[in-house]
Amino acid sequence: xxxxxxxxxxxxxxxxxxxxxxxxxxxxxxxxxxxxxxxxxxxxxxxxxxxxxxxxxxxxxxxxxxxxxxxxxxxxxxxxxxxxxxxxxxxxxxxxxxxxxxxxxxxxxxxxxxxxxxxxxxxxxxxxxxxxxxxxxxxxxxxxxxxxxxxxxxxxxxxxxxxxxxxxxxxxxxxxxxxxxxxxxxxxxxxxxxxxxxxxxxxxxxxxxxxxxxxxxxxxxxxxxxxxxxxxxxxxxxxxxxxxxxxxxxxxxxxxxxxxxxxxxxxxxxxxxxxxxxxxxxxxxxxxxxxxxxxxxxxxxxxxxxxxxxxxxxxxxxxxxxxxxxxxxxxxxxxxxxxxxxxxx
Amino acid sequence: xxxxxxxxxxxxxxxxxxxxxxxxxxxxxxxxxxxxxxxxxxxxxxxxxxxxxxxxxxxxxxxxxxxxxxxxxxxxxxxxxxxxxxxxxxxxxxxxxxxxxxxxxxxxxxxxxxxxxxxxxxxxxxxxxxxxxxxxxxxxxxxxxxxxxxxxxxxxxxxxxxxxxxxxxxxxxxxxxxxxxxxxxxxxxxxxxxxxxxxxxxxxxxxxxxxxxxxxxxxxxxxxxxxxxxxxxxxxxxxxxxxxxxxxxxxxxxxxxxxxxxxxxxxxxxxxxxxxxxxxxxxxxxxxxxxxxxxxxxxxxxxxxxxxxxxxxxxxxxxxxxxxxxxxxxxxxxxxxxxxxxxxx
DNA sequence: GGCGGCGAGTTTATCGATAAACTGGCGCCG
DNA sequence: CGGCGCCAGTTTATCGATAAACTCGCCGCC
Numbered sequence: 084x085x086x087x088x089x090x091x092x093x094x095x096x097x098x099x100x101x102x103x104x105x106x107x108x109x110x111x112x113x114x115x116x117x118x119x120x121x122x123x124x125x126x127x128x129x130x131x132x133x134x135x136x137x138x139x140x141x142x143x144x145x146x147x148x149x150x151x152x153x154x155x156x157x158x159x160x161x162x163x164x165x166x167x168x169x170x171x172x173x174x175x176x177x178x179x180x181x182x183x184x185x186x187x188x189x190x191x192x193x194x195x196x197x198x199x200x201x202x203x204x205x206x207x208x209x210x211x212x213x214x215x216x217x218x219x220x221x222x223x224x225x226x227x228x229x230x231x232x233x234x235x236x237x238x239x240x241x242x243x244x245x246x247x248x249x250x251x252x253x254x255x256x257x258x259x260x261x262x263x264x265x266x267x268x269x270x271x272x273x274x275x276x277x278x279x280x281x282x283x284x285x286x287x288x289x290x291x292x293x294x295x296x297x298x299x300x301x302x303x304x305x306x307x308x309x310x311x312x313x314x315x316x317x318x319x320x321x322x323x324x325x326x327x328x329x330x331x332x333x334x335x336x337x338x339x340x341x342x343x344x345x346x347x348x349x350x351x352x353x354x355x356x357x358x359x360x361x362x363x364x365x366x367x368x369x370x371x372x373x374x375x376x377x378x379x380x381x382x383x384x385x386x387x388x389x390x391x392x393x394x395x396x397x398x399x400x401x402x403x404x405x406x407x408x409x410x411x412x413x414x415x416x417x418x419x420x421x422x423x424x425x426x427x428x
Numbered sequence: 429x430x431x432x433x434x435x436x437x438x439x440x441x442x443x444x445x446x447x448x449x450x451x452x453x454x455x456x457x458x459x460x461x462x463x464x465x466x467x468x469x470x471x472x473x474x475x476x477x478x479x480x481x482x483x484x485x486x487x488x489x490x491x492x493x494x495x496x497x498x499x500x501x502x503x504x505x506x507x508x509x510x511x512x513x514x515x516x517x518x519x520x521x522x523x524x525x526x527x528x529x530x531x532x533x534x535x536x537x538x539x540x541x542x543x544x545x546x547x548x549x550x551x552x553x554x555x556x557x558x559x560x561x562x563x564x565x566x567x568x569x570x571x572x573x574x575x576x577x578x579x580x581x582x583x584x585x586x587x588x589x590x591x592x593x594x595x596x597x598x599x600x601x602x603x604x605x606x607x608x609x610x611x612x613x614x615x616x617x618x619x620x621x622x623x624x625x626x627x628x629x630x631x632x633x634x635x636x637x638x639x640x641x642x643x644x645x646x647x648x649x650x651x652x653x654x655x656x657x658x659x660x661x662x663x664x665x666x667x668x669x670x671x672x673x674x675x676x677x678x679x680x681x682x683x684x685x686x687x688x689x690x691x692x693x694x695x696x697x698x699x700x701x702x703x704x705x706x707x708x709x710x711x712x713x714x715x716x717x718x719x720x721x722x723x724x725x726x727x728x729x730x731x732x733x734x735x736x737x738x739x740x741x742x743x744x745x746x747x748x749x750x751x752x753x754x755x756x757x758x759x760x761x762x763x764x765x766x767x768x769x770x771x772x773x
Numbered sequence: 774g775g776c777g778g779c780g781a782g783t784t785t786a787t788c789g790a791t792a793a794a795c796t797g798g799c800g801c802c803g
Numbered sequence: 804c805g806g807c808g809c810c811a812g813t814t815t816a817t818c819g820a821t822a823a824a825c826t827c828g829c830c831g832c833c
Contacts, residue, residue: 088569090789101813106791116811131567133543137486138789141818146482156510156526157710165501169528178544181501181526183514198478199523222476224433310714339714346716365502369655369684371691371716435819446783451821461781483819486788 089130098126109134140202148178149392150203154211156183159336159364161209164230167385168207177204188212200225205392210235211278226395228388232279240391241412244379246361247275249417250286251293253359253377254331256419258294260426262329262357265291268316268341269333270303280308283333283361301325306337313340314347321348328356329425335360335367335376342370342424358424372423380415387413434475443471454479485547493523494737495548499556501528504681504709506554509575512730513552522549533557545570550737555580556623571740573733577624580757585736587758589724591706592620594762595631596638598704598722599676601764603639605771607674607702610636613661613686614678615648625653628678628706646670651682658685659692666693673701674770680705680712680721687715687769703769717768725760732758 095102100119107113108123115123126132140146151168153161161181169179182199184190192213200206203225210218210231218229219236229241257265267287274281284303291298304320306312313332317340320327330345332338338360342352350356352372360367363378391411421427440447445464452458453468460468471477485491496513498506506526514524527544529535537558545551548570555563555576563574564581574586602610612632619626629648636643649665651657658677662685665672675690677683683705687697695701697717705712708723736756766772 091791092789102789103791103814104812107812110791112791114811119811131569133546133567133569135486135789136543136547137482137491138818139791141480141482141486141788141820142790142792144818150525156514157504157507159502159504159507159711162502162504162507165526166528169501173530179528180495181510183511183524185518198481201478202481222478224476224478310711314714339711342716343714343718366504366655366684366711369659369688371687373688436821437819447819448784448821449782452782455821457821459781464781480819483788484821486790486818487820487822489788 088135089132090135091132094123094126094130094132097130098123146202146204147176148180148203149205149207149389150200151179151181151207151209152184152200153181153209154184156181159366160334160362163365163381164209164385167381168389171385171389184212188214188217192217198223205396207388207392226392228392228395230384230388232282234276235412237410237412240395240410242384242388242391243412243414244384245414245417246279246282247286247289249361249377249379249419250283250331250333251290252286252417252419253361253375254287254290255293256375256425256428257329257331257357257359258290258296259428260357263296264302264327265298265329265331266302266304266316266320266325266327267298267331267333268304268313269306269308269337271305280333283331287331302327308334308337310336310340310343313337313342314344315340317341317344317348330356330358332358332360335362335364335374338374338376338424339367339370342372342374346371352424353426357426359419363420368422370424375422375425376420378418378420380417383415384413387415433480434477435480436477439468439471439475439477442475443468491547491549492521493525493548494550494552494734495545496524496526496552496554497529497545498526498554499529501526504711505679505707508710508726509554509730512726513734516730516734529557533559533562537562543568550741552733552737571737573737573740575729575733577627579621582755582757585740585756585758587729587733587736587760589729590759590762591624591627592631592634594706594722594724594764595628595676595678596635597631597762597764598706598720599632599635600638601720601770601773602674602676602702602704603635603641604773605702608641609647609672610643610674610676611647611649611661611665611670611672612643612676612678613649613658614651614653614682616650625678628676632676647672653679653682655681655685655688658682658687659689660685662686662689662693675701675703677703677705680707680709680719683719683721683769684712684715687717687719691716697769698771702771704764708765713767715769720767720770721765723763723765725762728760729758732760 091102091105095105105123108115108120151165165181172179205226207228207230210229215234215236229235229239232243232246235241267284269280270284271280273285273288275285304316306316330341332341338358345352352358360374360376363376367374367376436447436450440450450468453460453465496510510526517524550571552573555574560579560581574580574584577588577591580586612629614625615629616625618630618633620630649661651661675686677686683703690697697703705719705721708721712719712721
């Protein structure tokens with residue numbers, strides 16, 4: 084036990100060959116005679132040799148690794164996204180690693196400026212805290228595809244869901260099944276461009292307009308998108324004596340909190356209050372009652388994201404501003420998933 | 429737009445200094461006169477220079493990055509674990525990246541043999557598929573701490589929860605509150621050493637022994653630890669006409685599925701059937717009714733894991749077998765969390 | 774006046790793997 | 804018999820950043 088990590092030259096020396104030959108044996112990139120090959124393999128095994136990928140990457144200029152940069156590790160949406168991406172990448176011998184920014188604008192900017200993702204062949208960045216302007220003075224030569232629900236600079240490829248249409252679909256269903264006072268939990272000032280909440284709130288507004296109504300302003304309930312806030316939103320509505328016969332929660336996470344709040348208040352779902360969420364998380368099938376929700380076309384999103392990433396990587400220079408690479412803005416279509424928290428049409 | 433990434437020498441040339449000076453400016457490791465400093469900074473900005481971390485890492489032999497290797501990205505337990513670790517590491521300017529193995533023994537072994545984690549200063553490996561024997565012929569010079577619920581080779585540091593005691597606590601509570609036929613969903617042949625399920629099943633058995641009873645064998649319900657399996661387990665129990673007045677689910681995920689199954693069967697919780705889970709996931713507070721569960725001491729586990737990792741990293745040679753490094757086996761104590769799916773004592 | 778020391782930079786060597794160019798020997802063909 | 808090409812392997816140069824050793828000019832002190 085030497086205590087120091089053996090290098091390729093160490094292996095070469097004990098096998099009585101050159102380092103290059105060791106490399107050839109290990110990568111299989113060139114022919115090596117069986118005799119030499121086995122000598123090398125034995126030497127490598129004897130020394131407990133392990134390839135240094137850092138060195139290979141420096142030389143090769145590639146890492147065969149894609150990073151997914153998300154605001155939070157512990158939000159199920161990102162976990163599911165990561166799992167889907169990893170499956171696709173693994174099929175072509177590439178790797179996925181997941182990093183976390185922390186969701187604040189500052190943290191995201193820091194994550195960027197740290198030049199950390201020079202370590203990867205490509206980066207999928209889930210944006211929530213940064214504005215389009217922030218992204219605009221982002222300079223990185225790494226192929227970058229944005230995921231997220233805000234309007235983004237045209238200079239980057241961008242994949243998102245059809246938030247407005249999905250929310251409209253959900254709200255329209257609630258209206259069609261008899262609800263008249265539909266609270267939007269996690270709502271924001273309606274706007275198709277400035278983020279997930281504004282877009283989904285816009286869908287809620289538009290569905291009302293389609294039906295020739297106008298939602299009451301007190302039914303727009305602002306809330307951060309977490310479980311606690313969903314429950315608290317219901318508590319507040321109840322405490323304030325605001326009548327409602329349905330909830331459109333802008334995420335499934337919020338919807339799950341809402342269901343908890345409704346149960347606590349003794350409200351029957353869907354008889355007294357219908358609920359529809361958005362995201363179609365794996366867990367949403369298992370709430371009590373099972374959550375009706377909007378499926379944002381997960382599979383479509385991940386395949387598109389990787390397609391774009393590869394296009395940029397192959398494209399001209401992959402540079403931050405130059406080039407006429409892909410630069411597509413893809414919108415994945417949404418679809419209503421009927422379960423038990425809303426009545427059938 | 430040159431199209432090629434500028435290097436430190438490029439910056440040096442346009443600033444009229446040496447590459448070393450550029451390095452000194454950028455790292456701030458040595459004094460550089462203000463005049464030179466600003467020339468370098470301008471040159472770097474003008475060229476859009478970005479540090480190549482791969483090269484730095486090769487030279488430095490460190491990456492300031494710790495990897496968490498988990499079986500599945502999309503299991504909430506690992507997401508929460510990652511978030512906690514990331515928070516601790518960020519406090520000391522280190523990074524966490526998460527990688528996925530895929531949970532099969534083969535995939536975990538492949539992940540290992542790929543020498544990928546030479547890229548990190550340390551690795552936290554969540555083991556589920558590999559046996560102690562597999563780990564035994566694992567040779568890696570990277571500081572490694574194991575997380576997971578099986579018995580592990582003494583040669584590695586290992587952090588786990590107190591599965592047996594936690595399960596015993598949960599089951600004892602169910603017995604104390606009047607339940608007599610307690611199904612264990614996700615059960616396995618009782619054994620403290622061979623994995624999470626056997627250990628937790630053992631706790632269930634021991635609690636019965638403590639109370640002077642013996643659980644009926646048909647109440648041991650085997651199931652993979654996912655939502656669907658939890659619901660299916662209940663469906664099976666009901667279909668088979670097996671009587672039960674409580675469920676101890678070996679994970680909160682299973683418990684959530686169980687609650688869905690009970691709701692579907694029209695069973696009242698906790699009046700007809702009490703339920704307790706294990707893991708205390710963030711979402712468990714928001715099931716309907718709110719899930720009583722066992723908290724495995726999350727914070728304790730992550731601080732211990734990092735402490736051990738740092739100890740190994742500093743320890744003698746960090747070698748795979750040599751050295752008398754830390755090599756501790758830490759067991760984090762479990763604690764019962766009372767909520768609504770079980771009656772108060 | 775001479776010399777130690779310091780400040781600001783530069784030069785050189787190195788981390789470990791590998792692409793590209795090179796060497797030497799052998800077989801085969803005309 | 805001369806030469807071409809190939810095989811198996813070696814040598815050299817390189818990826819980009821940086822530690823360590825070195826240079827050079829200037830100041831202050833004895």
